[in-house]
Amino acid sequence: MPHANEEIIHRFFDAYGKRDMDALRDVVAEDVTWNFPGHSTVSGVTRGLPEVIALFDRIGEFRMRADTYVTGVNDDFLVEAQRTYCTAPGSDFEMEYAVLWRFADGKIVNGTHLCADQHTADAFFDGTAR
Structure with a gap:
């Protein structure tokens, strides 16, 4: 049975x-x-x-999808290790990310994306990666 915080993330998406x-x-x-x-x-x-919705919309412009490899969860946090794939005109992007979600009172209160290579991620999202 999924942890309550996993259900909150599913409901969010x-x-x-x-x-x-x-x-x-x-x-x-x-x-x-x-x-x-x-x-x-x-x-x-x-x-x-x-x-936050506007941020997810901006990220969505890159047609992002993720395969989650492993999830760890407790009553206050959930962390996902992912392989993320994005596409932009003239460039594709693939990288490992960890996404840390924090919860309080049954709601998402914070999220943090952490990537394996920040310089490459910055170049992709700024359109300078080729």
Whole structure:
């Protein structure tokens, strides 16, 4: 049986895909923060649900998909080790990421993407990778 925090992530992606703001508010704290390290157009600390949605929209422009290799979970955190694939005009991108989700009171309160090669990721997201 999946851990409750795994279910919250599934509900998040389902609501995000449907653009169901009420369902998103059920699983994401209004003051959520998201950390995407680096120096690219998607990097930085994003604050608040509308801005996190905008970040996921920007990342989605790269047609990102991920294969999760392993997940670790407890009552406060979930970490996923992933192989991520993206496509942009003239460039494809493949890299390992770890995504750390933090939870409080049954909601997502923080997320952090950590990649294996930040310089390559920055170049891809900025359109300078070839």
